[in-house]
Amino acid sequence: xxxxxxxxxxxxxxxxxxxxxxxxxxxxxxxxxxxxxxxxxxxxxxxxxxxxxxxxxxxxxxxxxxxxxxxxxxxxxxxxxxxxxxxxxxxxxxxxxxxxxxxxxxxxxxxxxxxxxxxxxxxxxxxxxxxxxxxxxxxxxxxxxxxxxxxxxxxxxxxxxxxxxxxxxxxxxxxxxxxxxxxxxxxxxxxxxxxxxxxxxxxxxxxxxxxxxxxxxxxxxxxxxxxxxxxxxxxxxxxxxxxxxxxxxxxxxxxxxxxxxxxxxxxxxxxxxxxxxxxxxxxxxxxxxxxxxxxxxxxxxxxxxxxxxxxxxxxxxxxxxxxxxxxxxxxxxxxxxxxxxxxxxxxxxxxxxxxxxxxxxxxxxxxxxxxxxxxxxxxxxxxxxxxxxxx
Amino acid sequence: xxxxxxxxxxxxxxxxxxxxxxxxxxxxxxxxxxxxxxxxxxxxxxxxxxxxxxxxxxxxxxxxxxxxxxxxxxxxxxxxxxxxxxxxxxxxxxxxxxxxxxxxxxxxxxxxxxxxxxxxxxxxxxxxxxxxxxxxxxxxxxxxxxxxxxxxxxxxxxxxxxxxxxxxxxxxxxxxxxxxxxxxxxxxxxxxxxxxxxxxxxxxxxxxxxxxxxxxxxxxxxxxxxxxxxxxxxxxxxxxxxxxxxxxxxxxxxxxxxxxxxxxxxxxxxxxxxxxxxxxxxxxxxxxxxxxxxxxxxxxxxxxxxxxxxxxxxxxxxxxxxxxxxxxxxxxxxxxxxxxxxxxxxxxxxx
Ligand code: SF4
Ligand code: SF4
Numbered sequence: 001x002x003x004x005x006x007x008x009x010x011x012x013x014x015x016x017x018x019x020x021x022x023x024x025x026x027x028x029x030x031x032x033x034x035x036x037x038x039x040x041x042x043x044x045x046x047x048x049x050x051x052x053x054x055x056x057x058x059x060x061x062x063x064x065x066x067x068x069x070x071x072x073x074x075x076x077x078x079x080x081x082x083x084x085x086x087x088x089x090x091x092x093x094x095x096x097x098x099x100x101x102x103x104x105x106x107x108x109x110x111x112x113x114x115x116x117x118x119x120x121x122x123x124x125x126x127x128x129x130x131x132x133x134x135x136x137x138x139x140x141x142x143x144x145x146x147x148x149x150x151x152x153x154x155x156x157x158x159x160x161x162x163x164x165x166x167x168x169x170x171x172x173x174x175x176x177x178x179x180x181x182x183x184x185x186x187x188x189x190x191x192x193x194x195x196x197x198x199x200x201x202x203x204x205x206x207x208x209x210x211x212x213x214x215x216x217x218x219x220x221x222x223x224x225x226x227x228x229x230x231x232x233x234x235x236x237x238x239x240x241x242x243x244x245x246x247x248x249x250x251x252x253x254x255x256x257x258x259x260x261x262x263x264x265x266x267x268x269x270x271x272x273x274x275x276x277x278x279x280x281x282x283x284x285x286x287x288x289x290x291x292x293x294x295x296x297x298x299x300x301x302x303x304x305x306x307x308x309x310x311x312x313x314x315x316x317x318x319x320x321x322x323x324x325x326x327x328x329x330x331x332x333x334x335x336x337x338x339x340x341x342x343x344x345x346x347x348x349x350x351x352x353x354x355x356x357x358x359x360x361x362x363x364x365x366x367x368x369x370x371x372x373x374x375x376x377x378x379x380x381x382x383x384x385x386x387x388x389x390x391x
Numbered sequence: 392x393x394x395x396x397x398x399x400x401x402x403x404x405x406x407x408x409x410x411x412x413x414x415x416x417x418x419x420x421x422x423x424x425x426x427x428x429x430x431x432x433x434x435x436x437x438x439x440x441x442x443x444x445x446x447x448x449x450x451x452x453x454x455x456x457x458x459x460x461x462x463x464x465x466x467x468x469x470x471x472x473x474x475x476x477x478x479x480x481x482x483x484x485x486x487x488x489x490x491x492x493x494x495x496x497x498x499x500x501x502x503x504x505x506x507x508x509x510x511x512x513x514x515x516x517x518x519x520x521x522x523x524x525x526x527x528x529x530x531x532x533x534x535x536x537x538x539x540x541x542x543x544x545x546x547x548x549x550x551x552x553x554x555x556x557x558x559x560x561x562x563x564x565x566x567x568x569x570x571x572x573x574x575x576x577x578x579x580x581x582x583x584x585x586x587x588x589x590x591x592x593x594x595x596x597x598x599x600x601x602x603x604x605x606x607x608x609x610x611x612x613x614x615x616x617x618x619x620x621x622x623x624x625x626x627x628x629x630x631x632x633x634x635x636x637x638x639x640x641x642x643x644x645x646x647x648x649x650x651x652x653x654x655x656x657x658x659x660x661x662x663x664x665x666x667x668x669x670x671x672x673x674x675x676x677x678x679x680x681x682x683x684x685x686x687x688x689x690x691x692x693x694x695x696x697x698x699x700x701x702x703x704x705x706x707x708x709x710x711x712x713x714x715x716x717x718x719x720x721x722x723x724x725x726x727x728x729x730x731x732x733x734x735x736x737x738x739x740x741x742x
Contacts, residue, residue, distance in 0.1 A: 036550060037550055038548070038550055039546075039547055039548045039549050039550040039553060040545075040547045040548075040553070041547030041548040042548070042550075044547070046545075046547060047547070048471060048472070048473050048474075048535070048541075048544045048545065049471070049541060051532035051533075051535035051536055051545060052532065052536060075664070078668070079664050079667055079668045079671070080667060080668075080671055081668070081671030081672060081674065081675055110531075111529050111530045111531050111532075112528070112529065112530020112531075112532070112545070112546075112549075112553040113528070113529055113530045113551075113552070113553065114529075116510075116527070116528075116529045116530075117529060119510050119527055119529055120509040120510045120529065123510065123527060124510045124511050124512075124527050125509075125510075125511070126508050126509035126510050126511045126512075128505075128506045128643060128646075128650070129506065129507050129508055129509040129533070130507075130646055130649060130650065131507065131509040131531060131533045132509035133650070133653060135509055171668065175660075175661050175664045175665065175668075178660060178664055179656060179657060179660045179661060179664075182656050182660060183653060183656055183657070186649070186652070186656075187649065187653075190646065190649030190650075191533070191536075192536075193645055193646050193648075193649055194503055194506070194507055194536075194537045194642050194645050194646050195503075195536055195537055195539070196638070196645065197539045197634055197636065197637050198536070198539075206648060208649075209649045209652065343634075
């Protein structure tokens, strides 16, 4: 622990952030005890018709989508050879690693017998299940992300030899990361292809895997911009010249890509709509909400991104990124909760309980705290002095 | 070399996913096993007495219900199966008056629950029942998401060993040669137990003999790829709470496309990405080569120029030198001559 970080902590022990974080952590601990002593029923609003709530809809679905910055950034940098994005790789990898680790952590609350979470891999493989694919990929990708993250750790610990070995693996790891991400980002969408009778036709499609994959790229690009913006202020003193110099260029580049991919996503969604001939649903209540999602959270940010890039207006791009991130959450919520079980009367529909919301906040808070802990100590936003000028 | 090992591992991971899929995709229409048993429910015969519910409760040793089984007032509210009730009879007001319909697990021929479970806790037995093995269940509840008939229920209030609960078709009783509890107890023979293929014949015979009494459809013959438990009714099935929009595709067919994409992604992506990497690397290399060439070029050009300049300078210097030498020589000559003239002059003066 270096001197200046302790100084910072001492100065800001009673910041609003710390106070709120503490409250959430305490509440989370209480709900945790309730969950593991009273069962799922004690803290959730789940029931026989609604087996999945926000712990799947938010913690898993959104968590995985928003962690997509890891594979998009490292692919851009190492596979597509866009070296100028190099400075963004470490923060993105760290975010992705923490994101996935938290997804797995949160799953321990949701599944009935978390101590059996490894059964699908090591006891009996349910290979016909898309959930098996999700589980296998998340498990492998979490490992890959951890290895990709370790150079920062080894640099911090001063373990040069092993650090250099891991760095040599970068390309292989990146390609594995992209393959695994492609698979499980899309298989999360594919999970719902088994239930055409339960998911509203405007959201159900045989193309769900493709939709999920393409939108995860939008999510990844936008999260890198969005998160860069968030960490900019509190982490500014840790960011080195290279990071800061490249920051605006990176935002422009990612903004441009996001604009294009969002546009592509919009197009394939329309193709999906046309293919299933679902136009007539657009005039219903669900149709209106579908249009809000498509126009407000896909078309609009795509357009904003384009304007921002054309005018080199970083502020507009940042707003577009925020909107896209929100849009991804809206989309994953729609598929896992809003449009799911649409045929049930409203009295039988799901609404999250306070316990569930508390745990979701708890998980996010832990993520932010760990991110802060690591990025204030290890070379994330700056290069380690010993390894400069290497790439 | 390391890269190859990694991709090999990845390929193996992909193959483990891919193998059973291709096996499945290769022969998806085996049809039901010839010995598959089932039950036929005839909604025109059911009187809503709830005797089947009682039998099920006893056979499976389930906890006592809130209201006794002879209390028929529960029929006024819609119910579904839950962790304490594996079968339920509901009353529906239809175009032909009150109709009762029993519901329980339909023991699908290609069950959505089994295809969804990532630990294979569900299994379609050859003789009909879809069995459940609580000792491996993780409790992800994807089976509940997947089942199109909304049957599996979960023990949400069980902290340590929650199970998925659903009708077992009384598999233990079948093994002893007994009838399922509900079938045995039904006073009106609304339930008929037998080989599935025979049940279809019976159902068809009833429909053809009494065309006015039945709608011409055996629910479960093809729905979601077919079920072991089937229904005939005097009113359209949608009027007794059964979805008629499920289609005939079974759950494995619905997800086959997504699963089939796995080996393709595992096989193609590394190649594509490797290609893109090679291209970008090559672009870098070309750019680099060009840069090196340009520098060299510039250097040679600079060198040539320098040489020329030197040469020029030299020749210029030559000229200048020449001139300077000439001047010097001239000066020297002049100087050498001068004293003589002086001498001559003095000599002239002296003489
Ligand atoms: S009815 Fe549902 S629970 Fe029963 S076998 Fe079919 S999919 Fe499984
Ligand atoms: S809850 Fe149990 S039985 Fe159902 S899919 Fe998950 S692991 Fe399988």
